[in-house]
Amino acid sequence: SAPLLEVNNLKVSFKMFAGEVQAVRGVSFTLDKGEVLAIVGESGCGKSVTAQTIMRLTPTPPSFIKDGSIIFDGKTDVTKLSEKQMMKIRGQEMGMIFQDPMTSLNPTMTVGAQIAEGIRKHEKLSKSAAMRRAVELLTLVGISNPGERINQYPHEMSGGMRQRVMIAIALACHPKLLIADEPTTALDVTIQAQIMDVMRDIQEKTGTAIILITHDLGVVAEMAQRVIVMYAGKVVEQGDLNDIFYKSQHPYTWGLLSSVPRLDSDKKAALASIPGTPPDLFAPPKGCAFAARCPYAMKICQEQDPEHLPVSGPTHTAACWLMHPDAPKVERPVAAGG
Ligand code: SF4
Numbered sequence: 063s064a065p066l067l068e069v070n071n072l073k074v075s076f077k078m079f080a081g082e083v084q085a086v087r088g089v090s091f092t093l094d095k096g097e098v099l100a101i102v103g104e105s106g107c108g109k110s111v112t113a114q115t116i117m118r119l120t121p122t123p124p125s126f127i128k129d130g131s132i133i134f135d136g137k138t139d140v141t142k143l144s145e146k147q148m149m150k151i152r153g154q155e156m157g158m159i160f161q162d163p164m165t166s167l168n169p170t171m172t173v174g175a176q177i178a179e180g181i182r183k184h185e186k187l188s189k190s191a192a193m194r195r196a197v198e199l200l201t202l203v204g205i206s207n208p209g210e211r212i213n214q215y216p217h218e219m220s221g222g223m224r225q226r227v228m229i230a231i232a233l234a235c236h237p238k239l240l241i242a243d244e245p246t247t248a249l250d251v252t253i254q255a256q257i258m259d260v261m262r263d264i265q266e267k268t269g270t271a272i273i274l275i276t277h278d279l280g281v282v283a284e285m286a287q288r289v290i291v292m293y294a295g296k297v298v299e300q301g302d303l304n305d306i307f308y309k310s311q312h313p314y315t316w317g318l319l320s321s322v323p324r325l326d327s328d329k330k331a332a333l334a335s336i337p338g339t340p341p342d343l344f345a346p347p348k349g350c351a352f353a354a355r356c357p358y359a360m361k362i363c364q365e366q367d368p369e370h371l372p373v374s375g376p377t378h379t380a381a382c383w384l385m386h387p388d389a390p391k392v393e394r395p396v397a398a399g400g
């Protein structure tokens with residue numbers, strides 16, 4: 063059967079006063095029904111813009127889809143849909159969870175009313191039937207005393223509780239695809255683990271496909287079946303979880319893996335451990351975008367952008383000149399994935 067999602071050569075830019083920011087520069091991947099795919103990379107790599115474009119949530123202007131297609135469920139190219147058509151798909155077919163639930167929840171409505179409203183936008187249900195569904199959904203996301211919780215306002219809840227409510231809203235109409243953009247980043251470590259448990263549990267119970275955007279490889283290891291590594295608006299490596307963790311071939315992936323946060327260390331410090339900064343996407347370099355930071359960079363890397371080559375089987379590919387048969391042999395660092 064057709065994949066749930068087929069992203070083909072997607073290019074998304076932002077027109078700014080100073081020029082065009084090429085945030086997503088030709089991203090392709092597929093997602094099967096029920097699959098959990100993680101998109102990883104540093105902030106600014108285009109992972110959030112890619113995810114938001116799938117739901118057509120980037121503001122237009124300044125953003126625009128420059129090229130490519132996003133085929134959803136084997137038929138609809140979401141890049142071609144009007145805002146009115148998209149509104150039907152959002153919530154109904156695709157749900158999204160953001161980093162900060164406070165910005166997406168309405169502070170003036172009880173959580174029960176918000177969940178019920180979301181349901182009634184897409185389904186003909188009485189208010190009381192929608193409220194009953196809201197109670198079921200709060201139970202599904204592990205909120206105890208849901209009958210009382212539905213009458214609370216967002217500010218009466220903890221951050222973790224609010225994120226559970228956001229997940230309930232995203233799931234209200236049984237979407238085929240759930241996009242979670244850094245769903246636990248704003249939460250403290252113990253609550254993060256609880257939210258990931260909820261997501262895993264829901265994935266098993268409902269079979270929804272998930273795209274998980276994160277810079278936290280610990281979260282990836284726990285949840286994802288497949289992983290896409292993005293850098294400077296492009297996919298640099300993709301593969302199954304084990305391919306990425308144990309057989310990765312791209313020096314940027316190696317850098318990310320060596321910066322896996324330990325539970326006892328500060329995340330931000332750990333992630334800063336790839337020296338240097340990503341290139342300016344107003345004027346991306348013509349060669350490999352990672353060349354300025356790559357310890358293995360060769361002359362060709364400055365001149366030509368490497369194509370994706372298969373690593374092991376068709377689903378694991380990497381875009382790096384080291385994969386070229388004539389390139390010098392480089393040992394994968396031991397620290398990269400252990
Ligand atoms: Fe490094 Fe060259 Fe590979 Fe880019 S193509 S990651 S610069 S070795």
Ligand code: MG
Nearest residue numbers: 105110243244
């Ligand atoms: Mg982001």
